[in-house]
Amino acid sequence: MSEIIKYINSKDFETEVLKSGKVVVDFYSTECPPCEALASKFESLADVYGKDIKFVKIHRQENRDLAIKLGVSSSPTLLFYDNGNMVGSRISGGIKRSEIVENLELLVSPERAKELKSGIETTKTECDVLIIGGGPAGLSAAIYTAQAKLNTIVVDKDLPGGQVKVTHLVSNYPGFSEPISGYMLMHYMAEQAKSAGADFRSAVDITEMNLTDKFIVIDGYETITAKKIIIATGSSPRPLSVKGELEYKGQGISYCATCDAKFYDGKHVVVIGGGNSAIEESLFITKFASKVTIIHQFDKLQANKLAQERAFANPKIEFMFEYEPREFIKNGSTVNEVLVENLNTHEMSTVHCDGVFIFAGMIPNISEIKQFFELDNWGYIETDADMKTNLKDIYAIGDVVSKSFRQITTATSDGTIAAIAISKALEKE
Numbered sequence: 001m002s003e004i005i006k007y008i009n010s011k012d013f014e015t016e017v018l019k020s021g022k023v024v025v026d027f028y029s030t031e032c033p034p035c036e037a038l039a040s041k042f043e044s045l046a047d048v049y050g051k052d053i054k055f056v057k058i059h060r061q062e063n064r065d066l067a068i069k070l071g072v073s074s075s076p077t078l079l080f081y082d083n084g085n086m087v088g089s090r091i092s093g094g095i096k097r098s099e100i101v102e103n104l105e106l107l108v109s110p111e112r113a114k115e116l117k118s119g120i121e122t123t124k125t126e127c128d129v130l131i132i133g134g135g136p137a138g139l140s141a142a143i144y145t146a147q148a149k150l151n152t153i154v155v156d157k158d159l160p161g162g163q164v165k166v167t168h169l170v171s172n173y174p175g176f177s178e179p180i181s182g183y184m185l186m187h188y189m190a191e192q193a194k195s196a197g198a199d200f201r202s203a204v205d206i207t208e209m210n211l212t213d214k215f216i217v218i219d220g221y222e223t224i225t226a227k228k229i230i231i232a233t234g235s236s237p238r239p240l241s242v243k244g245e246l247e248y249k250g251q252g253i254s255y256c257a258t259c260d261a262k263f264y265d266g267k268h269v270v271v272i273g274g275g276n277s278a279i280e281e282s283l284f285i286t287k288f289a290s291k292v293t294i295i296h297q298f299d300k301l302q303a304n305k306l307a308q309e310r311a312f313a314n315p316k317i318e319f320m321f322e323y324e325p326r327e328f329i330k331n332g333s334t335v336n337e338v339l340v341e342n343l344n345t346h347e348m349s350t351v352h353c354d355g356v357f358i359f360a361g362m363i364p365n366i367s368e369i370k371q372f373f374e375l376d377n378w379g380y381i382e383t384d385a386d387m388k389t390n391l392k393d394i395y396a397i398g399d400v401v402s403k404s405f406r407q408i409t410t411a412t413s414d415g416t417i418a419a420i421a422i423s424k425a426l427e428k429e
């Protein structure tokens, strides 16, 4: 742990933050995978910028009143201060290293930022298989390639585990007769890949990717070249593009129930969506919230029958079918009103609440590289039976590929196929 980082409580906020020059504050929670992913970025940035900027961490659960006063309603949230004034952007959720750097560099001059960064050494690494994305697909591929004695590196912008590590319970992964926590399932998978010999670069940003010459650059400092690359970057929640959604992300708008549901004890939460994720996560939120209102655009749910039955039987859950949100409104520190339209009558009305969770489908995480691939009509990467893409030596697996069903088992299956195909191909080369 970096010694530069200071852990404080609300009573020290005035002296340690407001009267302390240039400060970055991380409001974190326990049992919060994005907070853990941020922790290692925060530490490595403290090592670079810590001479000029103070790095402070505040436990949100233990300092709830301060968090509420500052409008922090999502974990993690980073706030930047210069002489007591908040500067830059408030950032929360799955935070990229580059977003933090952008804000830190507002606090120091560009010349000074260059000077601070010049102390970092650049490195070059070569491997047989480079796997981008450490979810179930990437980790399964890593287990197979590492066990086949191929030099394997898994790179993830987060901690390994993918979407499953923030899924409360998984009941359909073979081998577990009782539901297993998604976090533990992915912990076991990552440990298995590590003990097979796979190397990890976690919570890093890929700052350059060249799929022709098969190399990537991590955080601007490490170049990794590979014989074969596997894209296993999964998918992310689809934003609704409704007014107020992006502005208030982290201030009452959340996409992760595992991270934020615990802050809605006895509160009224609105959930947008009606598919598996929306219903499963609503059921989880009812452990904390006193009421969950599910707003869904269709006249029936799209979730599996079992989840639907449990939701309909849950007295805390209410449904608004054939409604769509039109605006998220924040009065005070968090979003507390949702303006909705009745899709039959087009009448507008307001739902009062204490926070909103959005589960409105997914989009593949390939925005920066999609132009190189053959894609299906929905933007997912086309592969052959061996998970090979149209690019030489580049494979794609898991939720990023074109397929009918996106599940943990289908992701692990893709990873297995790609890894065995790569092992055989490298034997011949």
Ligand SMILES: Cc1cc2nc3c(=O)[nH]c(=O)nc-3n(C[C@H](O)[C@H](O)[C@H](O)COP(=O)(O)OP(=O)(O)OC[C@H]3O[C@@H](n4cnc5c(N)ncnc54)[C@H](O)[C@@H]3O)c2cc1C
Pocket: 132, 133, 134, 135, 136, 137, 138, 155, 156, 157, 158, 159, 160, 161, 162, 163, 164, 167, 169, 170, 171, 172, 173, 206, 232, 233, 234, 235, 277, 280, 281, 365, 397, 398, 399, 400, 406, 407, 408, 409, 411
């Ligand atoms: C709420 C929810 C509940 C679910 N419940 C179940 C369930 O009960 N059972 C089931 O079988 N399936 C479930 N699923 C589906 C399942 O989670 C996915 O099918 C599965 O996680 C896909 O695995 P993946 O490895 O392809 O992608 P992901 O799990 O999405 O992993 C992708 C990884 O790539 C990393 N990444 C993304 N972009 C980059 C980048 N640019 N650079 C580096 N790394 C990057 C991400 O950080 C992530 O770690 C659920 C999904 C959701 C959203």
